[in-house]
Amino acid sequence: MSKISIKCPLPSPICLTRRLWRRIAALCLPVLLAVGLLWQGLADPARLFSVPETVSLAGADSVELPADAAVSGIEQPFTAQYSWLASVTVRPRIGENAGDDLWTVTLQKEDGTEVWQGQASLTGSHAGEVTIPMGASLQTGETYRLVFACPDAAQNLEAAVPAEGQTTLSLAGAAQSAALRLDLVYGAADWVLFGLLAVGLLVSLAGLLLEWQDCPAAWQVLLRLGQGIVSGLWFLCAAELLNGDSALWKLPAIAVLVAFLLYAGLALVLRAVTGRTGLATGLTGAVLFVVGVANHFVLLFRGTPFTFIDILSAGTGMRVAGGYRFTIQPVLLLGVVFLLFGLCTPALRLEPRLPRTRRNRWLLRLGCLAAGAAVLAGVCRRDTFQAAGMAPSGRSAVDYAEAAGAVTSFAGSGVFSFPAQPDGYSPEALEALAEAYPSDEATAISEDAPNVLLILSESFTDFEALGDLCTDQTVLPFWQEFTQREDVHSGTLVMSTLGGGTVYSEFQVLTGITTAFDYPSSPYTQCLDRTVASLPAQAAQLGYTTAAVHPAEGANYNRVGALPWLGFDTCVFREDLTLAPEDTTRGFMRDSALFRQVTGMLEETDDPMFLFCITMQNHGGYTNADYESPVQLLWPEGCDEAEQYLGLVHESDAALAELIGALEELDEPTLVIFFGDHQPELGSDFSQAVLDESDPFAQYTTPYLIWANYPLEEDQLPENGSRIGIAALNPLVARAAGFPLTGWQKFLLEFYTQTPVMAQMGGTNAAGEYLTMEQLKQQPLADEYQILQYAMLFAEEQETGLWRLAEG
Structure with a gap:
């Protein structure tokens, strides 16, 4: 008869010590859990005690109240997604001479039944936001209306919906209007989290305190x-709890299954290596938790998740980590509690233990190794992820x-980090494309050939042009004035990354390769072991001196080894520069000092130069207490990191402006292409x-902008104000510089004429219509793009007629 017993004999001091530690752990678990709950609840109640869901409404469905209504106003219909509406945040852009009247805000059912009513001042501040607490109970799936009405009918409030989809509220007699956007903030108790914590505590304590005596062999195996x-x-709960606002129980079942199979495969392999089930399980859990913690901090600092490339670029991450502030957030303690639940679960003692011979132990190890390897090999495949709908593309x-x-997603980023050969790829296909797009002849450069200065500005973004922003002064006064000049061509680029990944942006500009298709996760370490077609290689073939300047360590992303393969004769990194204290800010070289270095290099070189400059001043980590921002952010409030960034970009x-002034005085023709590599x-x-x-x-x-200190030919430049993909800039730089074009660049020009934007999250056609990734792959020349891109990086024998200029 099997029985559960709490009192167990202690036959030896070793067993006594082991049992003592087990009981100490049993006491620590509820203490840690209580502290974690209290800390999390006090620091961020919404994260623990509610489902923080925000639904934004741009106002496209808003309608003007009927003419015979008692008051004038506007209503916004919506469908309830949760049963509790905590608040509504209104983000208006208000004209300064609008009034400060109290608006009546009413929440109604579809039949007009009033659910909640209150008042709020929406027009009392310039570029602010108003949060209206509601605490209204809703029926999930039902349609409701938010009605904003001005009691003073004399003001004759009118509603209109402009083309961009925002609701515009205009007051009669007022010179300016107000654009209104709404956030519905839902709240609901997360009982799943509470239930899991309770179950985990009970199971863990049982594993630490109880043992099952006289357990049959079959039961031992099942247990x-x-x-x-x-x-x-x-x-998995511990790892996923650290993934932003996500959680394991919120993921699709197929995603949970894939993650669990990855866990099982790794645990089986480690069981074969260690010979101990508990140790193998614990090590696997530790690996998953490390992935979760890394993902937590990468999301916090960079705004994008932890991926396979971050392992390949771990050295780069460690070198720039000093610019960020690491804080232990309450959710980390909850993650530790779930980790301890997993570690304590296998602690349940089963007596007597099953006897095993030496032969059986080795057979078990081999069986675990074979099973684990089979599971990992079966899961970590492109077709498996694609069939499960878990592919990143x-x-x-x-x-x-x-x-x-x-x-x-971490495993998927690794599986798809090495591009697969595209359909239709063959030497014959490459030969046909080379005939269709012949390269121009490489002609000797003339004495008046221009310098080409290509500047990648770290995190440079014009937020004032992108949306609502209120500061005490213009953030980019020179940029806004300079880009209005007739001799300056400017527009916007669509990047593939956010908050980091400079190497992606620079590689796409230099080569014309796009991350929208299969793309190496770390191009500078995976595929640059030979000369690759690029702008500097093209310039060098024409007789240019080529150089790259980057005031960071050359080991970052392996630039010191990769840039020469792209055609750079000279590479200057942080270790090659002597900087005075006033040349740095927050540990990074100031743009002003870097641009003086660049100007000096142009002046000292007799031959025309192709110079690629990568700045560092605005690099992430906007929490430096010693930096005093010259710009004050008035709205949105409480965004201290944003204020520090705006001060830095103001200095950039x-x-x-100083650089352009110096180049205007330079007696050598110089072309400047300046662009931001990604948003912060x-x-x-x-x-x-x-x-x-x-x-x-x-x-x-x-x-981005294109300018020269000499007249540029208009037909060689993109249309002012155009939005293009980052890779599309490659042939435009060559054409603006007056370079003869390679067959590859001619192909890119034709492709991006039909598909101006191509990015991982979609693109646009020539009419400006948004296209999904699947639609992009159906665009003309998309198949050929994939074939050429793959051949450029991985083909053993390249068709040089496509990548290099023809020899005269």
Whole structure:
């Protein structure tokens, strides 16, 4: 007869010590849990005690109240997604001479039944936001209306919906109007989290305090298997709890299954290596938790999830980590509690233990190794992820991590980090493309050939042009004035990353390769072991001196080894520069000092120079207490990191003005192409308040300009104000510089004429219509783009006629 007993004999001091530690752990668990709950609840009640769901309404469905209504106003219909509406946040852009009247805000059912009513001042401040607490109980799935009405009918409030989809409220007689956006903030008790914490505590305490005596062999096998499954679920809960606002129980079942199979495969392999089930399970849980913690901090600092490339670029991450502030957040303690649940679950002692011979132990190890390897090999395949709908293509890294979870998305980023050969790829296909797009002849450069200065500005973004922002002064005064000049061509670029990943932006500009298709996760370490077609290689073939300047360590992303393969004769990194204290800010080289270095290099070189400059001043980590921002952010309020960033980019604007002034005085013709590599990560509060959420590219848009100190030919330049993909800039730089074009660049020009934007989260056609990734792959020349891109990086024998200029 099996029985459960709490009192167990202690036959030896070793066993006494072991039991003592087990009981200490049993006492620590509820203490840690209580502290974690209290800390989390006090620091962020919404994260623990509610489901923080915000639904933004741009006003496209808003309608004007009927003419015979008692008051004039506007109503916004919506469908309730949760049963509790905590508050409504209104983000208006208000004209300064609008009144300060109290608006009546009413929440109604579809039949007009009033659910809640209150008053709020929506027009009393310039560029602010108003949060209206409601606490209204709703019926999930039912339609409701939010009615905003002005009691003073004499003001004759009118409603209109402009083309961009925002609701515009205009007061009669007022010179300015108000654009209104709404956030519905739902709240609901997260009973799943509470239930899991309670179950986890009970199971863990049982595992630490109880033992099952006289356990039959069959029961031991089943119990051990059950312990391994339950432990895996706890470990996955710990990792996914750190994935932003996600959680394991919010993920699709297929994503949970993929993550669990990854856990099981790794645990079986470690069981074969260690020979101990508990140790293998614990090590697997530790690995998953490390992935979760890394994902937590990368999301916090960079705004994008932890991916496979972050392991390959771990050295780069460690070198720039000093610019960020690491804080232990309450959710980390909850993650530790779930981790302990997983570690304690296998602790249930089963007596007597099953006897095993030496031969049986080795057979068990080999069996675990074979099973684990088979599981991992079966799961970590492209076709498996694609069949499960867990492939990363067609969505941003953030959306992918939200849909697949931290563990599955991390594995997916590794599986898809090495591009597969595209359909239709063959030497014959390359030969046909080379005939269709012949390269121009490489002609000797003339004496008046221009210098080409290509500047990648770290995190440079014009937020004032992208959305609502209120500061005490213009953030980019020179940029806004300079880009209005007739001799300056400017527009916007759509990037593939947010908050980091400079290497992606520079590689796409230099080569014309796009991350929208299969793309190496770390191009500078995976595929640059030979000369690759690029702008500097093209310039060098024409007789240019080529150089790259980057005031960071050359080891970052392996630039010191990769840039020469792209055609750079000279590479200057941080270790090659001597900087005075006034040349740095927050530990990074100031743009003003870097631009003086660049100007000096242009002046000292007799031959025309192709110079690629990568700045560092605005790099992430906007929490430096010693930096005093010259710009004050008035709205949105409480965004200290954003204010520090705006001060830095304001200084970059002044440095650019100084550079342009110096080049205007330079007696050598010089072409300047200046662009931001990606937007900074400044937190969701800032981005949601400032950016247009109806624009799928809002968080991935940066500005660019093309200018020269000599007249440029208009037909060689893109249309002013155009939005293009980052890779499309490659042939435009060559054409603006007057370079003869390679066959590859001719192909890019034709492709991007039909598809101006191509990015991981979608693109646009020539009419400006948004296209999903699947639609992009159906665009003309998309198949050929994939073939050429793959051949450029991985083909053993390249068709040089496509990548190099023809020899005269």
